Amino acid sequence: MSFDTKNIRNVALLGHSGCGKTTFAECMLFEAGAISRRGSVEEGNTQSDYTNIERERGNSIFGSLMHAKWKDSKINIIDTPGFDDFVGEVVSALKVADTGVMLLNAKNGVEVGTQLIWDYIEKFETPSIFVVNQVDHEKADFEGTMEQIRSRFGNNKVLPMQYPLSTGDGFNTIVDALQMTMYVFPPEGGKPEKQPIPESEIGRAQEMHNVMVEAAAENDEGLMEKFFEAGSLTEEELAEGLRIAIAHQDIFPVFCASSSNNMGSGRIMGFINDICPSPADRPAARLQDSDEKLACDSNGDTSVFIYKTISEPQVGNVSYFKVYSGTLNSSDELTNAENRGQERFGQLFVAEGKNREQVSTLKAGDIGVTVKLKNTHTNNTLSTKGVDRKIAYMDFPEPRIRVAVEADGKKDIEKLFKALHQIEEEDPTLILEQSKTLKQTLLHGQGQLHLELIKYRIEKVHNVHMDFIKPRIAYRETITKGADTMYRHKKQTGGAGQFGEVHMRIEPYTEGMPDPADLSVRNKEIEDLPWGGKLAFYWCIVGGSIDSKYSNAIKKGILQKMEEGPLTGSYCTDIRVCIYDGKMHAVDSNDMAFMLAAGQAFKDGFKQAGPKLMEPIYKLDILCSDDVMGDIMGDLQTRRAIIMGMDADGHYQKITAQAPLAELYQYSSTLRSLSQGRAKFHQEFLEFAAVPHDLQAKLIAAHEEALAEA
Ligand SMILES: Nc1nc2c(ncn2[C@@H]2O[C@H](COP(=O)(O)OP(=O)(O)OP(=O)(O)O)[C@@H](O)[C@H]2O)c(=O)[nH]1
Ligand SMILES: [Mg+2]
Numbered sequence: 229m230s231f232d233t234k235n236i237r238n239v240a241l242l243g244h245s246g247c248g249k250t251t252f253a254e255c256m257l258f259e260a261g262a263i264s265r266r267g268s269v270e271e272g273n274t275q276s277d278y279t280n281i282e283r284e285r286g287n288s289i290f291g292s293l294m295h296a297k298w299k300d301s302k303i304n305i306i307d308t309p310g311f312d313d314f315v316g317e318v319v320s321a322l323k324v325a326d327t328g329v330m331l332l333n334a335k336n337g338v339e340v341g342t343q344l345i346w347d348y349i350e351k352f353e354t355p356s357i358f359v360v361n362q363v364d365h366e367k368a369d370f371e372g373t374m375e376q377i378r379s380r381f382g383n384n385k386v387l388p389m390q391y392p393l394s395t396g397d398g399f400n401t402i403v404d405a406l407q408m409t410m411y412v413f414p415p416e417g418g419k420p421e422k423q424p425i426p427e428s429e430i431g432r433a434q435e436m437h438n439v440m441v442e443a444a445a446e447n448d449e450g451l452m453e454k455f456f457e458a459g460s461l462t463e464e465e466l467a468e469g470l471r472i473a474i475a476h477q478d479i480f481p482v483f484c485a486s487s488s489n490n491m492g493s494g495r496i497m498g499f500i501n502d503i504c505p506s507p508a509d510r511p512a513a514r515l516q517d518s519d520e521k522l523a524c525d526s527n528g529d530t531s532v533f534i535y536k537t538i539s540e541p542q543v544g545n546v547s548y549f550k551v552y553s554g555t556l557n558s559s560d561e562l563t564n565a566e567n568r569g570q571e572r573f574g575q576l577f578v579a580e581g582k583n584r585e586q587v588s589t590l591k592a593g594d595i596g597v598t599v600k601l602k603n604t605h606t607n608n609t610l611s612t613k614g615v616d617r618k619i620a621y622m623d624f625p626e627p628r629i630r631v632a633v634e635a636d637g638k639k640d641i642e643k644l645f646k647a648l649h650q651i652e653e654e655d656p657t658l659i660l661e662q663s664k665t666l667k668q669t670l671l672h673g674q675g676q677l678h679l680e681l682i683k684y685r686i687e688k689v690h691n692v693h694m695d696f697i698k699p700r701i702a703y704r705e706t707i708t709k710g711a712d713t714m715y716r717h718k719k720q721t722g723g724a725g726q727f728g729e730v731h732m733r734i735e736p737y738t739e740g741m742p743d744p745a746d747l748s749v750r751n752k753e754i755e756d757l758p759w760g761g762k763l764a765f766y767w768c769i770v771g772g773s774i775d776s777k778y779s780n781a782i783k784k785g786i787l788q789k790m791e792e793g794p795l796t797g798s799y800c801t802d803i804r805v806c807i808y809d810g811k812m813h814a815v816d817s818n819d820m821a822f823m824l825a826a827g828q829a830f831k832d833g834f835k836q837a838g839p840k841l842m843e844p845i846y847k848l849d850i851l852c853s854d855d856v857m858g859d860i861m862g863d864l865q866t867r868r869a870i871i872m873g874m875d876a877d878g879h880y881q882k883i884t885a886q887a888p889l890a891e892l893y894q895y896s897s898t899l900r901s902l903s904q905g906r907a908k909f910h911q912e913f914l915e916f917a918a919v920p921h922d923l924q925a926k927l928i929a930a931h932e933e934a935l936a937e938a
Contacts, residue, residue, distance in 0.1 A: 230555075230589040231302040233508045233526050237500050238304045238550070238595055240325035242318060242349070244341030245310030247333040248361040248487045250276045250288055253307045255485075255493035259418070260296030260303070262580065266490060275581035276307040281684060289681060291317035291536065293548060293579040293595060301501045304595045310341050312908070313675035315348075316624050316657035320535045320606075322348055323622045324550040324595055327474075327504040328356035329496070334368035334395065334484070338376040340853075340906050343879070346381060355474045355505050357481045358386070359496060364486035368395040374482065380879060381480060387443055388436055388482045389499070393429070399486055403429050404495065405436035406466075417490030443479050444469025467503055475505040507593025513552050516609075516618035522553050526592040530554030531611040532562060532573075533619040534604055538654050547601050548579075552619055554612065556590045562610035565618045569603045571610055606656055624656045627672030628911065629896045631679055632700070634669075636693040645669075647690035651682055658682065665759060665799070666700040676897040701890045703927070704761070704842040704916050705793035705800045705834075710735040713833030716811070717825035728821035730774070730782060731809035734833040737764045737802045744768070747808050750776075753783070761801025763790060774810040774822070781819035782807055785826035794834045795841055795924075796931040805830065841924045842916040843888050847872075850883040850899070852907035857881045859902045867891035868920075886914055 241249040250269055253276045258266045267273035272283035276292040288309035296303045306321040308314075322328065328349050332342060349356050358381075360373050370392055378386045393401035393410070402411045403425055410429070411420035425433050444466050445455040451469045455461055461469065473479040483499070485492030512521035522531060536548040558576045563569070577584035577597040590596045604610065609618045635644040648671070652660045659672040673679045679696065686694045714731040733744065743749050743766075751767040765783050767776065774782075790800035807826075848869070852860055857874075860883065864871065869887035876882070892911065899907050919927065 230587065230591055231594060233524055233591055233593040234506045235301045236304065236506055236591075236593040237301055237504055238306075238324060238326045238507060238593070239329050239500060239504070240306045240308055240318075240321035240327075240354075241329050241331065242308055242321070242345045243310055243331035243361075244333065244336070244339035244345075245287060247310060247331045247336075247339075247341075249307050249310065249331050250274050251487040252329075252331060252359070252361060252485065252493060253292075253294060253305055255417075255487050255490045256303070256305055256497055257294060257296050257580075258490065259494040259497060260298050262294075262296045268488070275583075278582040281681065281688075287311065289314055290538075291321050292581055293597070294581055295578050295595075296497070298497050298501045302594070303497065303500060306595075310345075311677065312341055312344055313673075313678035314657075315344065315674065316655065318345055318348055319622055319624055322352040322354055324533070324535050325354060326507050326510050326593075327500060328354040329359060329500075330356055331359045331361045332373055332377070333365075334360045334363045334370055334373050335365045337369065337373040338380050340908070343380065344908065353477060353511075355477055355510075357474070357483065357496070357499070357504070359492070360482060360484045361487055363392045363395045363484050364397065364399040364489050364491070366396050368399075370395050370484060377482060385478060385480050386482060387440060387479045389440070390483055390495075391432075391436075392484050399489075400491065402484060402492060402495070403433050405433045406440060406499075408433060408437055411495065413489070413491045417486075419494065420491070440470070441466060443473060447473045447476065447478055471503050471505070471509070474503060475509050514620040516620045518617075520617075522617065522619070524592045525553055526555050528553040528592070529612040529615045530556055530560065530562065531609055531615065531617055531619065532556055534601075534606055534608045534610075535622065537604075537606045539650055543599050545599065545601055545604075547598050547604060548595070549598065550595045551590050551592050552609075553592050555592065556596070558586075558588050561613070563613050563615075564604050564608050564610050565616055566605075566608045567603060570613075571601045571604055573598050574600060605653065622656070625674065626910075627657065627659055627674060628909070629675055629679065629894070630670050630672045630699055631696040632666070632668040632670055632698065634695045634697055636695075640692050643690070643692045644686065644694055647686050647692055648682075650690075651685060655682075663699075663702075665702045668697075668700055670699055671696075675900070676894065698893055702844060703796055703798035703919070704759075705795045705798050706761075706802050706840055706842060707734060707736050707834060708838035708840050711833045711837035713829050713836065714809070715825045715829035715832060717821050717828065719821075720816075725813075725816035726818065726821040726824075727811075727813035727816035728778070728818075728823075728825040729811040730807060730822065730825045730829045732826070732829050732833060733806045733808065734830065734837055735804045735806075736837075737762055737804040741804070744806055747806055749806070751779075755787075757790065757799070757801060759791075759799040759801070761799075762803075763787065764804035766804065766806040768806045768808040769810070770808075774807070774812055778812070778817070778819065778822040779807070781823040782826040785823035786830045788823070789827045789830045789834070794831045795839055795928050798841070800834070801842075803834075841919040841927060843890055843919045845886050845914045845917045846889050846892060846911045847914040848883070848885045848887060848892075848909055848911050850885070850907060850909040851877065851880045852883070852903055853879070854881055856903040856906050857883070860899065860907060863898060863902055867895075888917075888919075 257263045292307045294305045389406045400413045410423045413420045445451040507524045512523040531553045607621045635641045661670040716729040719726040747768040753765045755763045793800045869885045872884040
């Protein structure tokens with residue numbers, strides 16, 4: 229059975245880790261009759277957290293697609309992980325959702341995760357509702373949580389629809405001010421009994437109701453007039469007004485629930501069905517590299533957007549998609565706008581966590597799954613032949629942490645890379661980098677847990693052992709003063725000998741520096757180095773002491789030494805070399821001899837020219853709550869950081885600092901534990917700066933030791 233666009237609801241369950249999203253999803257499926265028994269996170273038998281690793285850990289790691297039928301609607305539910313290491317799953321869920329359901333833990337109120345996810349809701353302009361969950365908890369504070377939601381997310385926009393009659397252990401009653409009814413739940417939860425609102429509560433409920441009516445009327449002139457004329461709105465008019473206001477993000481309704489007791493979810497599903505937007509109620513979709521928009525119309529050309537790809541053993545690629553336009557039938561052939569390849573959608577499915585149910589048709593707005601697409605990846609759009617259109621890409625957050633990886637033995641290296649590449653394909657928040665500079669393979673991820681879980685998957689699923697090691701730092705080497713130097717390379721063993729002698733001056737290079745007064749410059753080459761910085765190579769030979777045919781070999785010898793710097797083997801930058809004298813031999817001179825001579829002369833000269841080691845400095849932007857700011861600042865002092873500024877940013881403090889990358893290893897973990905999760909940070913390369921003397925000496929000694937050992 230396929231659902232019409234207007235009967236489809238796509239909701240993303242969002243919220244700080246542990247607020248109860250997965251448990252709530254289970255209630256939704258149970259209430260809709262999609263499952264006959266509610267699983268729990270503790271028992272590891274929920275529909276959503278179906279992977280072994282999620283069951284072992286007891287929280288979500290992957291976004292998980294489910295669906296429930298409610299009255300005439302199909303509600304597609306994407307349960308997202310709350311831990312911010314997995315924020316990529318929130319991005320992809322919000323891309324395809326038409327309603328965000330933000331759950332809060334009534335015990336904790338607005339948490340850092342709530343705020344982070346809210347920023348994405350605003351970015352995606354997703355109509356959203358709040359659910360204050362866990363009102364059964366003994367420390368639940370519904371009023372306090374409401375107050376925080378209001379102050380953080382808009383006093384005038386946050387609109388309570390209900391409230392619990394009491395919180396804590398005895399919670400079983402919700403006063404619903406939208407319907408002006410009271411719901412009393414049986415001890416096992418589920419379907420509540422409707423009762424009239426008691427006298428003692430009627431005043432409060434009516435006041436809430438009136439606020440709702442005004443909010444609903446505010447956005448529609450017709451409704452406003454009726455409201456002034458009649459002093460109230462009919463139920464249909466109220467629903468219509470709320471529908472418009474929610475779709476425009478003018479209001480954010482708030483509900484309450486206890487998902488572990490299955491109280492409240494049915495009413496929320498009813499609201500999603502009756503009032504929350506269908507895909508057709510959302511603005512037309514933005515396209516990539518085009519100002520055109522795409523309306524969600526099942527009669528249009530078919531366009532399908534892949535929002536997630538995973539790989540399953542035995543099955544291969546599993547692609548999750550939303551139909552943005554048209555109607556998709558199984559065995560349709562579509563063109564991938566990214567590579568013009570044809571893809572056959574052999575089988576279409578709707579998903580229930582790990583289980584899939586085959587369907588024949590999915591209309592515009594619906595979300596589905598297919599398998600075995602050949603050359604299609606996340607962020608790709610596939611359309612009817614002849615239609616060239618790309619739905620706007622999802623932007624995933626930049627990585628925040630990096631480690632170097634090592635396999636156990638040589639034979640495992642290939643297996644490890646294959647596995648890492650596969651995970652990288654599935655996870656757009658992970659970047660795998662073969663760093664030539666560092667001679668290491670690096671993994672860039674969202675946080676310690678993100679990387680730990682990749683290690684777990686590599687070891688458990690792909691059966692390869694992998695170690696994380698500290699990434700090397702890409703130091704740079706340069707000089708601070710000039711030096712004159714020479715080297716004679718001479719070898720006379722057996723047959724032909726080797727001879728080359730080079731005299732050079734090396735100096736720090738700066739743009740526009742004057743030519744040396746005492747040398748006559750015959751030729752200048754200013755080379756951009758692949759690792760940044762320059763080599764200025766001046767040929768100042770007079771009288772033919774070295775034939776100019778050797779100049780290339782001499783430059784090559786210098787470049788080799790600059791690639792593996794004399795101090796620590798790091799890249800050298802910004803040096804001028806003037807070759808002004810030398811000797812050659814009619815028979816024994818050749819390119820190799822001059823290359824070696826030049827390299828050695830450069831190395832000797834470098835060491836006499838006030839050599840200096842430079843390290844990468846990063847700019848840090850830290851957002852944290854007031855109470856943890858002192859600890860964070862104290863910790864920064866131990867990292868050779870310079871504080872550039874402090875600022876209040878809404879409900880957070882913002883610290884701007886700069887610190888050497890060498891001091892930032894695993895900073896995200898430190899920050900997490902220092903702040904108990906109440907801080908986030910962003911780091912960005914700023915510049916290279918000189919390493920302090922004592923540290924430079926240590927690094928040089930360590931390099932020499934490593935060379936001696938090798
Ligand atoms: N008392 C109480 N506990 C709840 C409620 N909802 C969930 N829990 C418990 O809270 C814990 C976390 O629940 P989950 O459903 O896994 O939370 P989540 O939001 O999916 O967490 P992440 O996947 O980590 O983001 C579990 O131990 C649940 O049993 C509730 O309404 N009341
Ligand atoms: Mg979960």
